[in-house]
Amino acid sequence: MTAWVGNDNLALLTDFYEFTMAQAYHATGASDPATFDLFVRNLPPNRRFLVAAGLEDALSGLEHFRFQPAAVDYLASLDRFTPEFLQYLSSFRFSGDVAAIPEGEVFFQGEPVIRLTAPLPEAQLVETFLLNTIGFQSMIASKAARVAIACGDRSFVDFSARRVHGADAALKAARASFIGGAAATSTSLAGQLYGVPVAGTMAHSFVLSYDSEAEAFRQFARAHPQDAVLLIDTYDTEKGARVAAEVANELTAEGIVIHGVRIDSGDLVRLGMSVRRILDHAGQSAIEIFASGDLDEWRIAEIVASGCPIDSFGVGTRLGTSSDAPNLGVVYKLVEDDGGPVMKLSSGKVTVPGRKQVWRRRDHDLLALESEGPQDGRPLLAEVMAGGTRTLDPEPLTEIRERRAESVAALPSRLHSLVGPEPPYQVVISEELSRLAERTQQQLRG
């Protein structure tokens, strides 16, 4: 039986240690509010900035976080949990406060994308869900933003559904790619659920299933009289382009317009140029050229730099799996509890204590304590949930996408480079925060 994650069983999509810890907290009555930062310790390879995404799903998930009877029964069956704790889970509601960097906004290492304050067991039980949700969508939005930079004034479409990591990834990659700059997605469900524009052409199997390429093109165009994009590389790309042009000319009499052709293999720069010539020569200069096949931001940048007249790109696997950096090291760390600021000192993993705010300035960010009050720059963390109730309404995806465009555009231009070592963007830690970190460390070591 196919098992799916949904609002009804989401609360068990949780690392088992959250339950063992929560039981211990519960047993000792430790339920004072604590503050956790969700952040990325270091930017992944090749990333000069990250794009926040996934907040909408995080908030909706927090509102729906419930342990159904079946979940509680399962936990009970393990003989690890007390009846009191299981009862606590049965009536669990997330009651905390959340501040967040808005979706679409650029962020950097060490900056809390989410700052959550809740009774300790609650804060702990939602950890796995939050990391998974924010981490994946931010990773894909960040990758897509790089593809968008490479494309410049050309467009790209998310083609990743078949190669991404499971069903939820297909849906969320479409959303995050759109935020990052994709014009459309091939994932139809993302069209229905999010309103992301959908796009698609045809597969080689379609061409193979007809007696001739011309017949396949003809039948497809008749079924899609204004929108057909013909795949021309099944046998020989240049011959395919000539066949497409002939079919386009032939079908004009029927009022049919061929929108484009797609090339999915071979030397895209060379083929893009020769296909353009073939189409133009046949009087079909309005037919657009669409390219796909193992594309990413570097390959697209090369094609664009060559001047090759490809109009639009389909980007699949390497976008939807962020294949050069397939994970984002998101972490969720306790930074303050009822006893004040805390930090861990684990080798290579020291955290920065205290409740923070991030201030965006012209050429660097400031990470300061919230208690320091207003600083120069624009504060990025804003309240989105109070007492378990959302204070941020769902934002239209097009607004989030526009925020990404503006936020990326406002970065120092060296951060738009896709290659080579550039001085990284600075996240400056305020003097007060530095002193707090030093003091806390000394107390712990002392």
Added chain:
Amino acid sequence: MTAWVGNDNLALLTDFYEFTMAQAYHATGASDPATFDLFVRNLPPNRRFLVAAGLEDALSGLEHFRFQPAAVDYLASLDRFTPEFLQYLSSFRFSGDVAAIPEGEVFFQGEPVIRLTAPLPEAQLVETFLLNTIGFQSMIASKAARVAIACGDRSFVDFSARRVHGADAALKAARASFIGGAAATSTSLAGQLYGVPVAGTMAHSFVLSYDSEAEAFRQFARAHPQDAVLLIDTYDTEKGARVAAEVANELTAEGIVIHGVRIDSGDLVRLGMSVRRILDHAGQSAIEIFASGDLDEWRIAEIVASGCPIDSFGVGTRLGTSSDAPNLGVVYKLVEDDGGPVMKLSSGKVTVPGRKQVWRRRDHDLLALESEGPQDGRPLLAEVMAGGTRTLDPEPLTEIRERRAESVAALPSRLHSLVGPEPPYQVVISEELSRLAERTQQQLRG
């Protein structure tokens, strides 16, 4: 609103071009049965074999593949589809036949993991779902099988939920990791839904939230009197080990047994050795050592080779994202239709035509036409669905896991190597299949 994929909307988790093609097929009455192979063109980097996984979800999904009214309404709203085609979708049922390599079985490049025969539009509409489902789980099972090789007689646990690509990936990675050899998972939902054993320890936040490490250990152990695993690297690993040993000795009087300690940072080999000495010295030689932190098969192999007495490993990000090879190039290709065998000739992507069977032999596989009849060796493809109805009952996960163990063990031993270039496993194409491919190619080119 969080959007989830489930049985009710799965059918729209489909590349848009499947619909555009299906409409064209439908318009021209092209509904003759066609056969598609789902296979991997080349083994990814570092992989000497792959482990089949995901079939159970594929079959269950095919049985549930329905277009709900909301999905049909959405497609109708795009003004791309005819009322007749939308009507066809409304009453869609998958009616095809499926043969598959069983879950847990090893497979190689070019071998159909799934061979599907169905009316053309049906075969096309299920493509995206099948690729996504089989590709991800097979990728993770294959990665886990390598981790299992590295572990030898030690065990490992899937810790990946927080860093994998979305919610479905967390659930399915737990399943596929278990098939590949993990002893347990931290993903509680996989325990409930699949019966995979669950395991977990504690987080740094737990230690931080108490006034002292000793107090945190004490409270945790009291809440888990037989199963506590104490995280000892929050401040200083060796000091943490001493504190754990003291607490273990102190709590003996209460009948509490500390099961293990976990190290999550630093030089694991050096710390593993010294922590073992500290525990043994304190009379706590029964306490096991558990290690985690950016582990993968290579790192584990190094630790095991060093003789370091770590008993068990937690493997997260690099397992659940298959981080060295984060995608499996699964493809789904038309190989035969009512006109006979077909193939594509696209540059670098030539396919092998015809309905095939895979024969496993002692040191190579044979890929032959099904029509060639029985060959030497063991046939891998078996019928699992006929006329849209499953003929394979769900298999217990432990049986699939055992099949993986046997299938990997039976491979030539050079394929168990995790490093260095070794001669790859040969997949021999039968003479008859070679001749068919040559003949088809000549016809197409001619």
